[in-house]
Amino acid sequence: MLKKHAVESHPYIGVFSAVSEKVVVIPPIEGNVFEEALEVPVVKTTIGGTRVNGALMDINSQGAVVSDIIEEREIDELLDQLDVTVIPDPQNALGNNVLLNDNGAMIHPEISEEAEETIASQLDVNVKRGTIAGVRMVGSVAVATNKGVLVHPRVTDEEIEVLEDLFQVPVSKGTANHGSGWVGTCLVANTMGAVIGNDTTPIEMGRIEEGLGYLED
Numbered sequence: 597m598l599k600k601h602a603v604e605s606h607p608y609i610g611v612f613s614a615v616s617e618k619v620v621v622i623p624p625i626e627g628n629v630f631e632e633a634l635e636v637p638v639v640k641t642t643i644g645g646t647r648v649n650g651a652l653m654d655i656n657s658q659g660a661v662v663s664d665i666i667e668e669r670e671i672d673e674l675l676d677q678l679d680v681t682v683i684p685d686p687q688n689a690l691g692n693n694v695l696l697n698d699n700g701a702m703i704h705p706e707i708s709e710e711a712e713e714t715i716a717s718q719l720d721v722n723v724k725r726g727t728i729a730g731v732r733m734v735g736s737v738a739v740a741t742n743k744g745v746l747v748h749p750r751v752t753d754e755e756i757e758v759l760e761d762l763f764q765v766p767v768s769k770g771t772a773n774h775g776s777g778w779v780g781t782c783l784v785a786n787t788m789g790a791v792i793g794n795d796t797t798p799i800e801m802g803r804i805e806e807g808l809g810y811l812e813d
Contacts (some may be wrong), residue, residue, distance in 0.1 A: 597633045597788070597789035598633065598792060598801060598805060599629050599632065599633040599789070600736050600791075600792050600793070600794040600796060600801075601629045601630075601791050601792070603622075603647075605807060607773050607782065607796075608781045608782060608794030609782060609783050609792065610650045610667075610691070610736075610782055610784050611651050611781050612647055612649060612650050613630065613650045613766065613791070614650045614653050614654060615634055615636065616636070616656050616657050616787050617636070617656075617657045617698065617742065617787060617788075618637075618703055618788050619636050619637050619639055619677045619678055620634050620636050620638055620639070620784065620786075621639045621653065621655065622639070622640055623640065627640060628716055629649045629791060630784075630791055632789075634784070634788055634789050634790075634791065635790050636786065637789070638732060639643045639674060639676065640673075641673040642667030643659075643742070644663065644666055644667060644670075646739075649691070650781075650784065652665070652688070653666075653691050654691050655679070655696070656697060656721065658679065658698070658720045658721075659680060659681060659688050659718060659720045660674060660678050660679065660680050660681065661681030661689040661694065661718065661719065662674075662680060662681070662682055662683065662690060663682075663690055663786070664682050664684040664685075665678075665688065677740075678780055683693045683714055683715070684811065685707055685708050685710075685711040686706075686708075687704050687707045689733075690735075690779070691780075692733045692735045692736045694715065694732040694735055695738050695745075695780070696719065696740060696742040697721075697742050697763050698720075698723075699719070699722070699764045700722045700723070700740075700762035700763045700764070701715050701719065701721045701722070701733045701762075702723070702724055702759065703723060703725055704733060705726070705727070706732070707725070711733065712725075717785075719771050726759075726797070727755065728747050728748055728751050728755055728759070729747070729749075729750035729751045729777065732751070735780050736778050736780045736796060737777060738759075738778055738779060738780050739783060739808070740765075741785050743808055743809030743812070744765050744767070744809040745759055745760075745763050745765055745766070745768070745807075746767075746768055746804060747759065747767055747768070748778070748779065749769040749770065750777060751767070765809075766807075768805075769807075770800065772792055772793055772796045772804065773795040773800075774796065774797055774800075781806050782794075785804075787809070789809060789810070790804060
């Protein structure tokens with residue numbers, strides 16, 4: 597199910613939330629839209645006292661990797677639903693700098709080798725450094741599920757080839773929020789559905805629905 601939404605009037609859903617096949621993490625806001633669209637339990641918390649959960653963490657079915665600004669109280673709130681690994685790294689906006697599904701993770705080229713190894717082992721994925729549309733903050737310009745990857749329309753053919761090999765699903769180009777290629781900031785998705793910024797047009801919704809594999813069901 598696809599749902600258009602805004603978080604406190606902001607259409608950048610992916611900045612505030614992170615989702616896997618098992619859980620969605622959102623700030624302390626009304627969560628019914630997320631639960632209905634994504635069909636997973638909702639965890640409400642902050643990261644380092646901020647509401648930009650989606651920028652500071654990434655998750656898959658194995659657990660979460662999260663910025664080291666997270667507080668102990670917040671870790672405890674997450675541990676009710678998923679395993680949590682704190683990663684100290686200068687590129688600590690992990691949601692912006694990591695693109696993830698249950699098969700692979702593409703990471704910002706400057707993330708440390710130690711962080712790379714931790715992501716691989718804790719989330720049980722193959723990891724590769726790369727760019728999308730020449731952008732190093734790969735989590736900001738793409739959304740990956742176990743059915744498809746939606747990416748910035750300026751992605752190159754070479755980048756698409758790398759992405760399809762790593763994530764083992766088809767890659768499609770798209771935008772959201774009325775023309776933004778920074779789709780990772782505009783929506784969150786799993787194989788059951790997506791919550792998408794409310795500025796997204798009907799044409800964009802159709803491309804998202806097709807690109808993330810919802811038309812196959």
